[in-house]
Amino acid sequence: MKPFAYVRADSVEEATEAFAAHPGARYLGGGTNLVDLMKLGVEAPVALVDVTRLPLDTVAELPDGGLRAGAMVRNSDLAAHPAVRDRYPALSQALLAGASGQLRNAATTGGNLLQRTRCPYFQDVSKPCNKREPGSGCGALEGVHRDHAVLGHSDQCIATHPSDMAVALAALDARVELHGPEGTRSVPAADFHRLPGLHPERDTEIHPGELITGVVLPAATAGLPSAYRKARDRASYAFALASVAVVLHLADGVVERAGIAFGALAHRPWRARRAEDALLGAAPTTAAFEHAVDLELAAAEPLRDNAYKVPLARRLALDVLGRLAPPATT
Amino acid sequence: MTATDAVLGAPVERREGREKVTGTARYAAEFPAPGRAHAWPVPATVVRGRVTGVDTASALALPGVLAVLTHENAPRLGVPDDPTLAVLQDPRVPHRGWFVGVVVAETLEAARAGAAAVRITYDTEPHDVTLTASHSGAYVPESANGGFPAVTEQGDPDGALASSATRLDVEYRVPPLHNHPMEPHASTAHWDGDRLAVHCSSQGTTAVRKELARLFALPEDRITVRAEHVGGGFGSKGTPRPEVVLAAMAARETGRPVTLALPRRCLPAVVGHRAPTLHRLRLGADRGGRLTSLVHEVTTHTSRVKEFVEQAAVPARVMYAAPALRTAHRVAALDVPTPSWMRAPGECPGMYALESAMDELAAGLGVDPVELRIRNEPEREPDSGRPFSSRHLVECLREGARRFGWESRDPRPRSHEAGPLLIGSGVASATYPVLVSPCVASARALPDGGFLVRVNATDIGTGARTVLAQIAADALGARLDRVRVEVADSGIGFAPMAGGSSGTASWGSAVHQACVRLTGLLAEHSGPLPDEGVTAEADTSGTVDAESPFARHAFGAHFAEVAVDTVSGEVRVTRLLGVFAAGHILNARTARSQFIGGMTMGLGMALTEDSTVDPVFGDFVERDLASYHVPAHADVADVEAHWIDEEDDHLNPMGSKGIGEIGIVGSAAAVGNAVHHATGIRFRELPLTPDRVLTALLSHEHPAGMLGA
Known part of the structure; x- marks a missing residue:
């Protein structure tokens, strides 16, 4: 095997320093994706900086009523946390819709955000992939792409982001906290992942050397009605064909706040801003929901074999919106 | 009740169960001989062509790499019976x-790192990997898998069809499917001078030894093949696979024991797969629903390495009384991996198509689908005219209908809505032939009152060694715990593989005969037994494989x-219920496990498994268990298997039929028919994944093609 250094960090500073000291390093969380990719030859880090011992493994109450989930909180623990279940049900549901029980026990919050696409061409080093090897081409374009993107893709890359959790975080207006050589910062979860454009090799807006330290769930969406729904090929342990996370707050009979994000449609969780804008101030009727969702999905450009994703996403969204709106209003 | 009544048929626990759940059962890759080395294969990265250059320098420079074998330096092998085993013999x-x-x-x-560092260059040629029903290269083979004639015809199927009151002409497609046993194909090989010892994950050591003898030009008695525990095979380990050849080759070249466990992602290309099948079904019937004509034509693919023809039209030769019958196979040789056996080859995809068509016919006629099948029950096997040794399909249908609550079903499609869900139910028949092969076995009475039975069976997770002990105890009139069974060692003698649902019948017949003989010897013996005990042997060659005047099938x-x-x-399957007539059930616990395992695999074929x-x-795109979707626990809600007591004196001393495969036969059709009943939409291509089902639901609701609706 290709030898690599292994560093176990006990503090965030230690981790980022070790990362900086080993150009070509990767942070190691639960390893549920990175280790697989190393076996496949897709990833060949010169060093693994093990961050699982960092003191980032708790879910903390914030003074304003929000929550901060440390980057090392396991997916199972985050999903089961009473405050998450109570105040951010879409997040708990999204986490539980992902992977399998065993994987959720190992996978971390930070790692979940940084997992790579499961595009089969990305995972097969004998085939072209611009994400894995810029300039080599995209095998999926003419190949098998039923599971690929319908929104925001480029001729360089049609991969989707596989996370369920990230879709809920985007809809909930969560923020991703980062620590790096230039200090700490946070970015909205909805903007954390990128569209492929000309650089599909870059999945996220993370800067070199930055480490995800946590995710902040804002007070603004705490306790609002929210839900996640995912369609998949089997009842468990399958990536989404399409999914949606919705936060819907009504006041005085109209939509006061809407957060809608789609999963498995794009290279990142697809925050449906157009749909949200259309809903603001509108009465929560079926017609209004349809209008809003259709506005958003009008931008879809399905590939040869994935046109089904558009109506699927549409129906999932309408179903969840309808369930979150009080029956009397629809 | 005698002791033997209690033992045969009893729900005896697996003998190796504790070893397996505690992790002490050793599999083929788990024999760490001193100095053992590991091997990793290098797969071709082009579809069709020739290797033009091999650069192993950087691989050999890696620490720990001992050798790189390619066609340039690998030893020349003898000619195998199976050409997929001629590995590293030429640049093709x-x-x-x-x-x-x-x-x-x-x-x-x-x-693994060494394999990634090997640089191969190729000359490539244009390839063709896409099967179509009108493929210009499709031809009628001499025979289909199992030696069945490729084409049969009785009466005037076309004429009868043309003059039928009701006609159905439909096409179905079953995609390629993969066996994917939990334990990948693995072998550990060790040479001691000119003797070769192999631990191999195989469904039968006899065939492995035979091929190794050919390939390495050795007398068979210098080769030992063992398969003590095997983590599933589903047909893909029924024949030796390249890993055992490469392990033996690598062990000889390096002078070290070598283990080669195939990476999961390699399996679809080199261990066989169920070939895709394109079916055209034409049924003619009179107004009463009696078939007047049945035509089942199948097109499938094979590789350019060898011809394998999935015998999917064969079950139509067995099932229904149609006075005019044509069954036909065509095959196109493409630049694809070589297909092979997968659980119920032929019957499984064939019955999906035939039983879906029967459902369509029933719906068209307004006849209950259970009743339609009963009306078409033949008196003799349609193909051969032979009487059935036993056939209780009607009883299975009736018993299943009773247990399932079929009579309360509203036959109208799309008649049951529960909120956003459409609920439906469906039925399908199942059949699998009774197969049996010659085998040797021995039974020894020991001075301590115990017995040792030896037969080269393989227990691939079915409970074979447990059932064989039950058969022996029954024949010996002995307590089960006094019978020790040794299996899965080519040194014991020849035996057929665990496949074709024939293992228990084949091994069990030999064990039974040896035990009966031993009982005779013991009856003549007086005084204490000698230290070495008293041994009786059996060889069923020429007896069990004699032509039967009966058509023998399970239903x-x-x-x-x-x-x-x-x-x-x-789509989720909320209930699956099977009733089987398979002779005498020898172990209620392991039989139930086999039935529900097959049914679950059928569920996967219907809903989730796509390649x-x-x-x-x-190549096949879905090459790991994250993308090739076998059912997860959450998909398997409520699966019940039942059987009816079937007496059949024309089988074997145990009165048993095979049960390993019938569970998968027809189960996908039952699910598909239920989806039609639920939705009113007929799907004719598997699996029924959301992309297909939603698209059809929408076009059904909005025929103008408003997919966005």
């Missing part, structure tokens, strides 16, 4: 994933209930 690449090299190293990791009936989500197109041949890159 017949399909993507064909092994063009193997790297041997001190560790698994070093072997069954599946009932399925599904819920179709109209929001997402997701795509990449038109550009020529």
